[in-house]
Amino acid sequence: MDAANHLVAARRARWAVAALFLGNGFMVGSWAPHIPLLVGRLEISAGVLGILIFFFGVGALVSMPFAGWLMSRFGQKPVLRFFALMQGLGLLLVELSPAVPVAALAMAFFGASIGCTDVAMNASTVTVERQLGKAVMSSMHGFWSLGGFAGGALGGLLIKTVGVLPHAVIVAVLVVGVGFLIRPLFIETDEKAAATAGNATRSSGFPRQPILYILGLLALFCFVSEGVVLDWAALYLTRELGSDVAVAGLAYAFFAGAMALMRFAGDGVRNRFGAVPTMRASALVAGLAMLAASLAPMPWLVIAAFAVCGLGVANTVPIIFSAAGNQPGVSSAAGMSVATTMGYAGILLAPGSIGFVGDHVGFAPVFAAMAALLFVVFLASPLTRSADSDHGGAGH
Structure with a gap:
């Protein structure tokens, strides 16, 4: 051919x-x-x-x-x-x-x-x-x-x-x-x-490259942050900020809508600027917005912060997955299985433990902790440079 x-x-x-x-x-x-x-x-x-x-x-x-x-x-x-x-x-x-x-x-x-x-x-x-x-x-x-x-x-x-x-x-x-x-x-x-x-x-049974497991951990951090908004944002708005249910339901809706829109735009951004700069900017915006959501005193400000967070977090997991699938010395299937398994483990393991913490200390500290995880992803952004390795992105 x-x-x-x-x-x-x-x-x-x-x-x-x-x-x-x-x-x-x-x-x-x-x-x-x-x-x-x-x-x-x-x-x-x-x-x-x-x-x-x-x-x-x-x-x-x-x-x-x-x-x-x-x-x-x-x-x-x-x-x-x-x-x-x-x-x-x-x-x-x-x-x-x-x-x-x-x-x-x-x-x-x-x-x-x-x-x-x-x-x-x-x-x-x-x-x-x-x-x-x-x-x-x-x-x-x-x-x-x-x-x-x-x-x-x-x-x-x-x-x-x-x-x-x-x-x-x-x-x-x-x-x-x-x-x-x-x-x-x-x-x-x-x-x-x-x-x-x-x-x-x-x-070998499992890939031996340590970076794959680090990328999987970064995917877990991003998935946990996404899952926390899905599972607990509405409860945070109703219980701690006095919002009604109709307004509280908009928190995840705005987050998910912004995330979907940015994902369709994300490839153009990544092709223009490269994986690492896109990852760095995305994680920083998501972390700052999540922190703002934990500090904002009014429901609509929290909802706006979650929408901005959705714009930021949208492209983090796709870039991490591309980086895992492009690691040298391992098949894309094996690299992807590590990243997806560790990433989705966050969705399975996080809700119960986060709910327990939220019941005891409130959900504002929970969202602040999610911001800290996203700042870790920001600092680790250079590890995603392999996402560009097979299509000549600017992140090299």
Whole structure:
């Protein structure tokens, strides 16, 4: 295949992977309105529901390194094709579960399918970036945010209109259908390089480069900061600043909306200025805005601060993922599995502990602590220079 055909294939693959990000986000967003309804259907307490959600998280975290191994062993394309279809079945299996033990297994499968797809599509994005010679990771995460918004916004309406199980069937058909249509458009990494990376991965079990685990820790810091706004911003505004529920709900909405917009703009910024300067500015803005949210005395000032924080934090994880996927001496799949597993561990582990701390000392100190984590990411920004290594960014 000549250079022109390679470029055409890479452009097609870019939109195929974007559709996969959109579908993955749509699936996660569609799950959100099912959560309270599961309590009534299975006649369980909130505590049991928490255990089921924990199974989802464990399924995702345990499976993510396995997805990296599969891609190093068999290549990206077949693994991506498989999980593009499998992710569509998770929600349906949960809704078909007749009892708690079966639901726990279904939740673990659901989490595993979402987690493995996440690793595969991020690793494939690194491959597309190499083929195109420019950054596209931020816009991919923008499509995920857009899918999550669509899934959440349409989910409640469809459940009210057609019912819970029919909604799960519709979601499964849409996601599996899109996955089937885009399967021919995925591209593969160089077979010799993939085989070499696969041998290294099998012999060592996990990558040995310390920087991968540092990048994973930075991803965790960014994900925890994002998750804290999702889980606790509304409670902070109502409990500590006296806001009503309608206004408090705008905190995450403005944060998420700003984050989605900046993710679509982020690739242009990164291609213009390079990964390290973009990362440095993003983390600094996010940290300062998070600190402002912890200090602001009025609800609308807090909401504005969270919106600015969303603009800052938007491109941090995409750049970290690109850096992990471009580390020399390790396959992009293996590097991505480390970064995604450690990053998403923050979403699983943080909510309970942060809620406990917030109950005892208030949430203003919690948001100040998140600002400190983002300042650490700012200081560590030079570690993301490898994000530009395969498309000649200015960050070198």
